Amino acid sequence: MSVLKTTNLTKKFGKFTALDGINIELMKGEVFGFIGPNGAGKSTTIRVLLGILKATTGEAKIFGKDAWIDAVEIHKRIAYVPGDVNLWPNLTGGEVIDLFVKLRGGNHKSRREELIKKFDLDTSKKCRTYSKGNRQKVALVAAFSSEADLYILDEPTSGLDPLMEQVFQECVLEAKNAGKTVLLSSHILSEVEKLCDRVGIIRQGKIIETGSLSELRHLTRTNLIVKTKRPITALHEFRGVHEVVENDAGLSFQVDSEELDLIIKHIGQFGILKLESSPPTLEDLFMRHYENKGGVS
Numbered sequence: 001m002s003v004l005k006t007t008n009l010t011k012k013f014g015k016f017t018a019l020d021g022i023n024i025e026l027m028k029g030e031v032f033g034f035i036g037p038n039g040a041g042k043s044t045t046i047r048v049l050l051g052i053l054k055a056t057t058g059e060a061k062i063f064g065k066d067a068w069i070d071a072v073e074i075h076k077r078i079a080y081v082p083g084d085v086n087l088w089p090n091l092t093g094g095e096v097i098d099l100f101v102k103l104r105g106g107n108h109k110s111r112r113e114e115l116i117k118k119f120d121l122d123t124s125k126k127c128r129t130y131s132k133g134n135r136q137k138v139a140l141v142a143a144f145s146s147e148a149d150l151y152i153l154d155e156p157t158s159g160l161d162p163l164m165e166q167v168f169q170e171c172v173l174e175a176k177n178a179g180k181t182v183l184l185s186s187h188i189l190s191e192v193e194k195l196c197d198r199v200g201i202i203r204q205g206k207i208i209e210t211g212s213l214s215e216l217r218h219l220t221r222t223n224l225i226v227k228t229k230r231p232i233t234a235l236h237e238f239r240g241v242h243e244v245v246e247n248d249a250g251l252s253f254q255v256d257s258e259e260l261d262l263i264i265k266h267i268g269q270f271g272i273l274k275l276e277s278s279p280p281t282l283e284d285l286f287m288r289h290y291e292n293k294g295g296v297s
């Protein structure tokens with residue numbers, strides 16, 4: 001069942017096109033990673049989905065309803081965490097959490113207490129005194145203690161330390177296991193790799209790649225380190241072999257996934273002493289996109 005869907009979504013700010021035909025769809029129960037460099041259009045997409053910005057053309061639907069027209073109704077069922085949380089300076093963290101949870105009509109005191117403990121948050125301080133990381137925690141506790149069907153998280157972990165990043169990941173997986181849907185925008189690829197079923201890569205307002213992590217990996221390269229009895233010859237004559245480096249560990253290189261079979265057969269003739277392979281990381285894929293298309297914007 002489709003929970004969130006955009007169709008040819010565009011957003012212009014004056015003459016500048018921030019979103020240029022965005023198509024993404026999230027199915028119920030999935031964690032979708034929305035990744036791209038700064039300025040790519042992640043937050044703009046999310047603001048349109050939240051009904052904060054009106055799309056120039058195209059459609060944004062959540063729970064089958066229009067993100068702009070039906071915003072009030074949609075908001076009863078979503079929780080949102082922005083990357084830079086601004087809170088009421090004179091309320092304490094605890095008061096803000098209570099307020100958010102009340103606004104959403106839920107009352108899950110035990111869940112709230114559990115999350116406050118997990119995130120190691122001192123809720124008695126005025127928000128004015130909180131660091132960025134602590135403001136982030138307030139928003140995360142509020143979001144994950146509410147009974148939402150869809151969590152929209154826009155770079156929610158900027159400012160969290162690694163220990164809290166871990167707690168955050170547990171929260172996302174709990175939500176997923178409870179059948180909730182999560183849109184997670186991020187530029188932290190390891191986070192996305194750990195949590196997401198599918199990802200969409202956005203660059204300069206366009207989705208340049210979308211699919212499951214394994215589908216995306218298929219497009220990319222496997223890293224190999226090989227030691228053989230006899231020196232490998234003619235490796236460079238094969239298509240799909242990249243970045244060949246000889247060092248103490250052996251011969252290390254990358255192979256396009258579709259050429260892997262041929263390459264393994266070839267090196268097999270030289271008497272394999274050692275063969276290490278590691279799958280391409282999302283980072284590799286991501287960087288390749290920028291190499292091919294003219295650098296990180």
Ligand SMILES: Nc1ncnc2c1ncn2[C@@H]1O[C@H](COP(=O)(O)OP(=O)(O)O)[C@@H](O)[C@H]1O
Pocket residue numbers: 013016018036037038039040041042043044045
């Ligand atoms: N209100 C606005 N007016 C003009 N330009 C904007 C506005 N909001 C965002 N932009 C521009 O749109 C582009 C996408 O921004 P944004 O969606 O915030 O990117 P991301 O969240 O991926 O870092 C950027 O070039 C940004 O400067």
Ligand SMILES: [Mg+2]
Pocket residue numbers: 042043044083154155
């Ligand atoms: Mg942003």
